[in-house]
Amino acid sequence: MSTRHAGHAHKLYLHTHSPVHALPAHCKLAAVFAFVLLVVATPREAVWAFGLYALLLAAVAAAARVPYGHLLKRMLIEVPFVGFAVLMPFVAEGPYTELGGVPGLSGVSLSVSGLWSAWNILAKGTLGVAASVLLASTTELRELLLGLQKLRLPPLLVQIASFMVRYGDVIADEMRRMRVARLSRGFRATGVRQWGVLAKSAGALFIRSYERGERVHLAMVSRGYTGTMPVLDEAAATRAQWGGAAALPLAALAVCLLGWAL
Amino acid sequence: MHVPDGFFDAPVSAAAGVAAAGAVALSLRGARRELSGGGGAAEPSSAVGGERTAPLAGLVAAFIFAVQMLNFPVAAGTSGHLLGGALAAILVGPFTGVLCVSVVLLMQGLLFADGGLTALGVNIVLMGVVTVVVAYGLLRGLLRVLPRSRGSVTAASFVAALVSVPASAIAFTGLYALGGTADVSLGKVFAAMASVHVLIGIGEAVITAATVGAVISVRPDLVHGARELASGPLKLRTVEVATPGGGAAGTAGGPAPAAATAESAAPAAAPAPAAPRSNRRMWLGGLLATVLCAGVVSFYASASPDGLEKVAADNGIDEKARDHDAAGSPLADYGFADIADARLSGGLAGTIGVGVTLAVGSGVFVAVRRRQPEDAPSGADTGGTTAGTARTGT
Numbered sequence: 001m002s003t004r005h006a007g008h009a010h011k012l013y014l015h016t017h018s019p020v021h022a023l024p025a026h027c028k029l030a031a032v033f034a035f036v037l038l039v040v041a042t043p044r045e046a047v048w049a050f051g052l053y054a055l056l057l058a059a060v061a062a063a064a065r066v067p068y069g070h071l072l073k074r075m076l077i078e079v080p081f082v083g084f085a086v087l088m089p090f091v092a093e094g095p096y097t098e099l100g101g102v103p104g105l106s107g108v109s110l111s112v113s114g115l116w117s118a119w120n121i122l123a124k125g126t127l128g129v130a131a132s133v134l135l136a137s138t139t140e141l142r143e144l145l146l147g148l149q150k151l152r153l154p155p156l157l158v159q160i161a162s163f164m165v166r167y168g169d170v171i172a173d174e175m176r177r178m179r180v181a182r183l184s185r186g187f188r189a190t191g192v193r194q195w196g197v198l199a200k201s202a203g204a205l206f207i208r209s210y211e212r213g214e215r216v217h218l219a220m221v222s223r224g225y226t227g228t229m230p231v232l233d234e235a236a237a238t239r240a241q242w243g244g245a246a247a248l249p250l251a252a253l254a255v256c257l258l259g260w261a262l
Numbered sequence: 263m264h265v266p267d268g269f270f271d272a273p274v275s276a277a278a279g280v281a282a283a284g285a286v287a288l289s290l291r292g293a294r295r296e297l298s299g300g301g302g303a304a305e306p307s308s309a310v311g312g313e314r315t316a317p318l319a320g321l322v323a324a325f326i327f328a329v330q331m332l333n334f335p336v337a338a339g340t341s342g343h344l345l346g347g348a349l350a351a352i353l354v355g356p357f358t359g360v361l362c363v364s365v366v367l368l369m370q371g372l373l374f375a376d377g378g379l380t381a382l383g384v385n386i387v388l389m390g391v392v393t394v395v396v397a398y399g400l401l402r403g404l405l406r407v408l409p410r411s412r413g414s415v416t417a418a419s420f421v422a423a424l425v426s427v428p429a430s431a432i433a434f435t436g437l438y439a440l441g442g443t444a445d446v447s448l449g450k451v452f453a454a455m456a457s458v459h460v461l462i463g464i465g466e467a468v469i470t471a472a473t474v475g476a477v478i479s480v481r482p483d484l485v486h487g488a489r490e491l492a493s494g495p496l497k498l499r500t501v502e503v504a505t506p507g508g509g510a511a512g513t514a515g516g517p518a519p520a521a522a523t524a525e526s527a528a529p530a531a532a533p534a535p536a537a538p539r540s541n542r543r544m545w546l547g548g549l550l551a552t553v554l555c556a557g558v559v560s561f562y563a564s565a566s567p568d569g570l571e572k573v574a575a576d577n578g579i580d581e582k583a584r585d586h587d588a589a590g591s592p593l594a595d596y597g598f599a600d601i602a603d604a605r606l607s608g609g610l611a612g613t614i615g616v617g618v619t620l621a622v623g624s625g626v627f628v629a630v631r632r633r634q635p636e637d638a639p640s641g642a643d644t645g646g647t648t649a650g651t652a653r654t655g656t
Contacts, residue, residue: 012373036379041272044443077375081266091446117444124268125378132375144372156290156316161365163320164327165373171321171328189335192468199469202329202344203476206353209328210484213321217314227313 012074012136019244020064020138024237025147027245032135034249038256039127044120046259050127056251057130064138074133078125085121089114141165146231159229167216171209178205264370264377265384265434272380274441279383285391286364292357293319296486322354323362327369334469342465347393347430348423349470353477355486356398363390384437392433397426401487415488416475423470427463431455 020028035056042049061071089110096111139147145165149158178201189198237245270278297318326346333341346366350359364386370376377385400422408414435452438444442451478485485491 012375033379036267037272040268040275040380074375078266088444088446091450114444114446117446120443121266121268125266128267128378128380129375132371132379136373136375141373154287154290157286157361157365159316160319160323160361161369163317164323164365165369167321167324168327171324172331175328175332189333191335195334195468196472198332198334199472200476202332202469202473203480205329205332206322206325206473206477207481207484209321209325210318210354213318216321217317220317221313225313227316 012133013140014066014070014137016065018063018065018138020060020134023138023241023245024150025139025143026150027147027237027241028135028139029144029147029151031245031248032131035252036128036131038249038252039124039131042124042256042259044116044123046262047119049255049259050123052255053127053252054130056248056255057127057134060134060248064134066134066137070137071130071133074137075126075129078129081125082122085118085125088118088121149231155228162229163216167209167212170212171205174208175201175205264367265381265388267378267380269378269381269443270384270437271441271443274437275380275384277383278387278437279380282364282383282386282391285360285386289357289360289364290315293355293361296355296358319354319358319361319365322350322358323365326350326362327366330366334465336465342462344469344473345389345393345427345462345466347389348397348419348426348466349473351394351398351426352401352419352422352470352474352487353485356394358486359394359398360390363394388430388433388437392430393426396429397422398487400425405488410491412475412478412482412488412491415478415485415491416471419474419487420467420471424463424467427466428456428459431459 035053039050039053042053058068061068091111091114136144142162145158145162148161149155182197182201187194187197294315297315326349329346329349330343333343335341347359347363350362353359354362367377367385367389368382371379371382371385397419401418404418404421405414408418432452432455435448435455438451439448474485474487478488478491482491483489
């Protein structure tokens with residue numbers, strides 16, 4: 001199995017060499033998780049705290065040599081949710097405020113708490129997405145999975161996840177071939193009427209995936225697989241590495257405490 | 263939609279995380295059992311099960327991941343995709359279903375930043391556990407009542423998928439009541455979520471039922487939710503080619519050409535009446551489900567404006583709130599403003615809701631059904647493909 005090769009396959013990964021790339025994956029996972037947890041726990045009225053969080057992430061991105069353009073482009077996944085947040089001030093409860101000062105919008109009134117909610121979701125969601133994108137940009141897939149295992153995620157779960165990402169492209173290719181086959185037979189999906197054909201494709205895809213799973217299982221059993229994967233690179237993180245990874249959540253902890261205190 | 267960071271407060275996120283971890287741990291044990299013998303009807307080996315779990319569950323998770331990318335066009339320009347929770351539950355069983363959906367969500371959160379990391383527990387509970395448990399429970403319950411046939415499996419999966427999506431929305435509202443950070447009234451959240459998700463659920467139900475139908479017509483042993491239908495091992499069924507010399511392959515003695523033609527006519531005739539019957543059953547089941555679901559949902563929806571009005575009146579922001587109901591989201595309020603009696607207006611809205619939902623549901627069914635006659639010849643086509651699949655598979 002070409003694990004190294006597969007490790008580069010995922011879309012967000014950015015191959016460079018930097019101190020952040022060199023950190024062990026489980027340190028980075030723990031750091032990102034702690035950071036996001038602290039961000040969520042920060043009171044929304046402390047607007048400046050979220051600015052500081054953003055600065056922290058920008059510093060990490062600089063240290064990781066991740067261009068800001070890459071980061072921002074990958075954060076576009078959040079866009080559907082921004083629409084939802086924008087709607088919030090119009091539907092929320094509580095006292096309403098008039099937009100008197102803005103020309104052309106003087107008749108519109110917005111819910112105050114709705115504005116706060118929208119800000120809350122936007123700020124925290126954006127910071128969470130940015131942190132996740134940074135993690136994914138600096139960590140290879142294989143390392144990420146091993147890191148999850150080191151963080152005491154059940155090995156079976158990690159194995160399932162690794163099978164999923166390893167065969168995800170295979171199954172997606174299978175689906176693409178079926179699509180090409182449909183197209184080359186003159187099939188055009190225009191509406192609900194074509195759902196029958198598409199659902200049959202989905203059914204066929206399930207059968208092929210399941211049967212591929214059976215074949216993979218037999219192939220692995222015949223090569224001595226007994227239900228566990230050997231861990232080849234058993235590298236425990238050094239104290240310095242943990243320290244490096246802890247810089248982000250510790251700084252965030254300070255900001256969070258300040259946010260509650262002030 | 264994946265819940266991002268910051269939508270729920272920290273205690274609810276943490277509690278949902280613990281619940282999700284428990285559910286995943288439980289399904290890790292359950293999936294081992296489900297995958298050990300479930301699919302291997304033709305495999306008599308005493309599988310320990312442990313080592314079968316990872317490859318099979320991994321490939322099923324990859325399938326769910328891929329099938330979410332399959333676009334189903336709705337109308338000009340817009341399209342939807344399968345959520346897959348109900349489908350996974352029906353095809354591979356509840357434990358494996360929860361496991362696969364959870365793994366998909368975990369990977370989406372880590373690799374694509376889709377769904378917040380702190381909201382992972384919430385996402386797993388809502389999209390994995392609730393959807394799968396509701397869908398599978400409904401499927402098994404309905405199959406106990408309905409006659410043992412493939413048509414009833416299809417109908418039951420329709421209902422299961424139809425209800426599972428709004429159930430997830432209701433669970434979302436419940437979590438929101440406990441620890442939502444936004445300041446939107448519960449009634450509004452509920453009405454908006456439920457109404458949107460009933461529509462999504464109809465699409466999900468049609469696709470799920472059709473997909474399960476496609477799988478069950480080829481490999482009924484792979485449909486975990488209806489595994490008792492596939493009692494025996496797989497049989498090779500071939501329709502003999504009508505050669506002028508008489509049936510050579512099937513009949514050993516080959517007594518008379520008349521007998522051979524009769525025999526070859528029998529398998530050809532058998533699917534023909536089966537198709538309309540299963541069709542009608544699916545049609546009836548779907549209608550029943552639509553009425554049931556619309557009734558239940560409109561009951562709640564008609565109940566929620568009362569609460570909303572009460573809150574609004576208490577706070578003295580009545581007119582403003584109502585103003586914004588109409589402006590903000592047309593689906594949010596199920597009451598009629600002109601009719602004074604709240605209950606009457608709610609009931610009227612409910613009735614109209616049932617009617618609209620029925621009309622939409624029937625429309626979808628008519629569209630699907632109109633395809634069926636065209637589809638009849640392509641049934642043989644599917645058989646051919648599946649024979650090919652089976653050959654590559656084993």
